[in-house]
Amino acid sequence: MxxxxxxxxxxxxxxxxxxxxxxxxxxxxxxxxxxxxxxxxxxxxxxxxxxxxxxxxxxxxxxxxxxxxxxxxxxxxxxxxxxxxxxxxxxxxxxxxxxxxxxxxxxxxxxxxxxxxxxxxxxxxxxxxxxxxxxxxxxxxxxxxxxxxxxxxKLAYLSRFDAQTGEINRWYMTERLAETLKETERTQSSCGFLLVAIDNLGRINRSYGYDVADEVIAVIAKRLRGRMRCNDILGRFSGNKFGIILSKCSPDEIGVAAERLLAAMRDDVVMTTAGPVPVGGTISGISAPGHASTVEEVLARAQETLDRAREKRPGSFLAYQPSLEREAQRRANIRATDSIIHALNENRILLAYEPVVDAQSRDLAFYECLLRVRKPDGTLAPAAEVVPIAERLNLARLLDQRVLDLAIEEMAAHPELRASLNVSASSTIDPDWWTRLESLLRLNPAVAERLIVEITETAAIHDLDNARGFVRRVKDLGARIAIDDFGAGYTSFQNLRKLGVDMIKIDGAFVQNLVRSQDDRTFVRAMLDLGRGLKLKTVAEWVQNEQSAAILTSWGCDFLQGHHIGRAALTRPEAATPKAATGS
The missing domain is CATH 3.30.450.310 (Beta-Lactamase)
Structure with a gap:
């Protein structure tokens, strides 16, 4: 059985x-x-x-x-x-x-x-x-x-197709691109990839509403589909962009296809429920495997080329061309990113303390906390060497968070320490930076009144409403706000008053040649008068000699900073008891 x-x-x-x-x-x-x-x-x-x-x-x-x-x-x-x-x-x-x-x-x-x-x-x-x-x-x-x-x-469909246009989505498009590259390698042929951007979609959103912008996107998708070869593949790349895979396509044919698609986008207005809407587009193209052999290379170089086209010649087609300079810059960016991330992970981000003194008494008022990076060989890289690269690579906010941690920790351990720290423009709108600042000050409430947060003038006037919100939130937490590099952006009297800051730090570029330049003397004195008129404390940066210090003091500058006052150092003298930066 x-x-x-x-x-x-x-x-x-x-x-x-x-x-x-x-x-x-x-x-x-x-x-x-x-x-x-x-x-x-x-x-x-x-x-x-x-x-x-x-x-x-x-x-x-x-x-x-x-x-x-x-x-x-x-x-x-x-x-x-x-x-x-x-x-x-x-x-x-x-x-x-x-x-x-x-x-x-x-x-x-x-x-x-x-x-x-x-x-x-x-x-x-x-x-x-x-x-x-x-x-x-x-x-x-x-x-x-x-x-x-x-x-x-339905879920399987949505995982592969864009619900708005009915075309494949970015994830599935990259799969098809990978398959096309493999087939190209197998047959020893070439293919192309076009990145198509609808120009001024943001303006259409603002002028007509998001529903009309969605109609525009759907119509453009149909127009592109109508001008493509039957074997080519169209996909939704992102909000205003489409990707088109051109199978068995020579480099010369890529340009022909792009011009045909540009004409389809711009020749006729798009009829929507809100009426006719004029639409244009910009296209970049790349040939593979000649100029890219992987999906990542194709997409990155197509996006890079599209950015250049939209900056220089919006409404046109631009083909990717190899550039030794760009490739060198890309490799340098990769190395710099790797270097910064390793420095963060290995705790090689340090603070250097540059003294700021009372102009009249020359007593220590507070320190500015400056970023330093200890390199693997033990040498130190100053902020000027690291921060511009970090800002370009969108890593400045990570450095800002680490500097904030170190500064608050040091101020909590030394109740006599008064200090300022710089914040990049990206961190002023970074919720993680705000969350960290709030939590650290909540844990260390006595620190807030001794803390000064510095933002650059150019960042402040770039988005005045955002800067005002930033100033208000920092002051609500009990800290003070200084405008760094004041004078570089030529902030108006009205804007400076609207910001509601506590202090201005005059750009050192105007201070360092104060003795020799009449123009600089006129400009600096005007800024000091402006600060005094608004009842703001003033700091002169890059003070190089005693003669400059004496001039600034006679004009009523509140605080001095620069090599003549004291250089930044990883350790700070503990003998002096700092006075408040408010002058009280």
């Missing part, structure tokens, strides 16, 4: 479940399955007899269970395009039955008539082997999953 023959007999069609006489409270399993819309079955593979549980005909949408009383009869109702069936799953199983059976689960569709919709089934069960080790019996449960299958199909 085979192991399969020892298994309990399933409930047959029309039979009622009988509770155990030993336990009158046993569950009525057949009723539960029927209520849940599930049907048990047993399939004797050797005889092809298929026995079903109660209510199978209703759940499967059949008038009678007779047509599916055999495996062959059931398979006759299966849709022709099923990827797998129950029979395939069991008979091609690689599992081995060691006595407990081998589990399986498969989804397939029934089509009960030529014009009937598909009925999607989930089939879960176990098959059992006969004496020869091959499947001889299976039992399981089927359920109708039409709604779930529809949801899964």
């Amino acid at each position: 085979s192991r399969a023959s020892k298994l309990p007999r399933p409930i047959r069609a029309g039979e009622q479940s009988v509770a155990s006489t030993a336990d009158a409270g046993a569950l009525d399993c057949a009723a539960i399955l029927q209520s849940a819309g599930e049907v048990p079955y047993e399939w004797r593979i050797d005889t092809d007899v298929l026995t079903w549980g109660a209510d199978a005909a209703r759940i499967l949408g059949l008038r009678s269970i007779a047509p599916v009383a055999s495996g062959a009869g059931f398979e006759a109702l299966l849709a022709k395009d099923n990827a797998k069936t129950r029979r395939d799953t069991i008979l091609h199983s690689t599992g081995t039955d060691h006595g407990a059976g081998v589990p399986y689960q498969v989804q397939y569709a029934l089509r009960l008539g030529p014009r009937s919709p598909k009925l999607w089934i989930e089939d879960t069960g176990r098959w059992f082997a006969g004496a020869d080790g091959k499947p001889c019996m299976a039992h399981g449960i089927v359920r109708v999953i039409n709604e779930r299958h529809e949801r899964e199909e």
